Amino acid sequence: MLNTSIYIPSILTLDAIKNVWKVGLCIGFGLLFVFISVPNAGANNDSSTKFSPKVDVEKFVDQMSLEEKVGQLFILGFQGQSFNPQIHEKIKKIKPGAFIFFGRNVKKLRQTHKLTENIRSHSSLYPFQMIDQEGGVVSRIKSFPPPPSALAMGQAKNLMYVKTVSKLTSNILTDLGFNFNLAPVADLSNPYEKNFMGNRSFGDNPAAVASMLTEFAMEHEKNSVIATFKHFPGHGGIAGDSHKMTPINKKSKEELYKHDMSPFQHVAQFDFPTAIMTAHVSYPALDPSGLPATFSEPILKGILRNEFKYKGLIISDDLEMYGAEVKGDIGDRAIKALNAGVDMVMVAWSHNRQMKAYRKVLNAVRQGDIELSRLNQKVLRILKTKQRVWYPPVKHNPIEAVKHSLARLKDIGSKIIEANFNSSPKLVGKSIEHISQAKKVYFYTSSWSLYQNLKDQVGTKLKYIPLKPGQKVNFSVLKSRDQVGLFYVSGLGTARILQRMPSRLRNKILVVNGTYPGIIQNASEYAGVLHLNSQHNQLGQWIKNAVDEIHKRKKRLRQPASEVTSHHKKRSKKKRSHNPI
Secondary structure, eight states, X not given: OOOOOOOOOTTSOHHHHHHHHHHHHHHHHHHHHHHHHSTTOSSSOSGGGGOOTTSOHHHHHHHSOHHHHHHTTEEEOOOXXXXXXXXXXHHHHTOOSEEEEOTTTOOOHHHHHHHHHHHHHHOSSOOEEEEOEEETTEESSOOSSOOOOHHHHHHHTOHHHHHHHHHHHHHHHHHHTOOEEOOOBOOOOOTTSOOSSGGGSOOSOHHHHHHHHHHHHHHHHHTTOEEEXXXXXXXXXXXXXXXXXXXXXXXXXXXXXXXXXXXXXHHTXXXXXXXXXXXXXXXXXXXXXXXBGGGOHIIIIIXXXXXXXXXSEEEEEETTXXXXXXXXXXXXXXXXXXHHTOSEEEEOSOHHHHHHHHHHHHHHHHTTSSOHHHHHHHHHHHHHHHHHTOOOOOOSSHHHHHHHHHHHHHHHHHHHHHHHHTTOHHHHHHHHHHHHTOSEEEEEESOHHHHHHHHHHHOTTEEEEEOOTTOOOOOGGGGSTTEEEEEEEOSHHHHHHHHTSOGGGGGGEEEEESSOGGGSTTGGGSSEEEEOSSOOSOHHHXXXXXXXXXXXXXXXXXXXXXXXXXXXXXXXXXXXHHSOO
């Protein structure tokens, strides 16, 4: 059993003990006074706690610690779907300027809203909360069907569609707590050529794309959401994927200025806050060193800042991508990008690399490898932008507002993709005949819901053949004369399966393409190819609408003929009565 009594030596008198107690008390108060007086001693006692839309930003930057300034240069990814110790450590040690959300962080609407709220409330300096919500396949906030792709909007050729989609998208982001959308794609890309961008690009006409970018950005700005134009000076028309390699754009300087960079030059003139994301692509005609644009001073400072007079934020794509590989580690990449002209560098995945990059940039500033004046300019730009997109008042029921916007987005998305479906009336008519004349239609698709939707309209003659990775697909059922196929391409995987189809059977297959035209090889060999340019599950309804329209047209064409025939018969009877045989 423990003895909890305290032994006091007999040499200490009661007065001595009182004196010791007084001395200790004085020392304690003295330490407390020192602790309170030292700047940044407490977790919240730093300059960033005073940041608001009303502060003088230039004076505020002067008061910030070096550690705080460097932290503002970082865009960090994180693990988890709720506020956790890892996020807390990033906030405590780095105080990052932004957090980026991926699909791994976004599961449900309420969960996402709570997570953005927690990050904001725990961050002493107001953070950007970023997300990729382009539409189409790049949509972190999931909906069914997904929002229309940029290509589907571009092919619909209606700016009102772009405006409405952007308005609803930014409504959703604001209500969920986001203030920064890593969209739209400003790259020009020919949809009829195989390329990395696919249906993420609005198209390849510089003037038309510039108009769509304008509508998109303006609607985001109205909702206090930053629009990001990517990937400068242009990632379109390149087959290589910068996530896996450093692609090389071999176009001439004149061609890059006239074509690829034209939309970026247009958006650089906007007088409201925007961001431009750099490409991990090499452009020898613009920078003979061969460095990717992210690390190229001639491209970022020389062209974007000096020639195009761009005053907004320049942010990097993820520095952990293979396309961003340069000599040195993640810290060296960050330093090189910042010195080239990038304002904020993204390290999206590894927590250890994030910490390493932060420490290395901090040391680079201390040692003069990054000039303090240059650091201050970047931080000034970041904080001024934050003031312009300060969170609007929270709605009474933001989740219901998000659901309402998603429902409206679904409606407008259906109209956009139906417009793509109906863009080739002759092909639609040919396709309908292809299906209606067959006794059996075999539908090759990876989407059960799409099959069900189509079956509701076509009927029992539709047979489902699922497409799964690595599975051998049976095309032999199409050998019979009265049996045809309908093949739905939802992405690169299903396009590869289609390509393996025997050539002799391709004229019995109608292809419905939910991606972009260039993904279909040897398109002329098939019975027809309908380009939706985005994924959607209402194919059956559109086919039914087309069938109904064809029947109506035929009925209208038959009507005058029947009236003429009837009139002719009456005249014949009268003649026979006067001239009987």
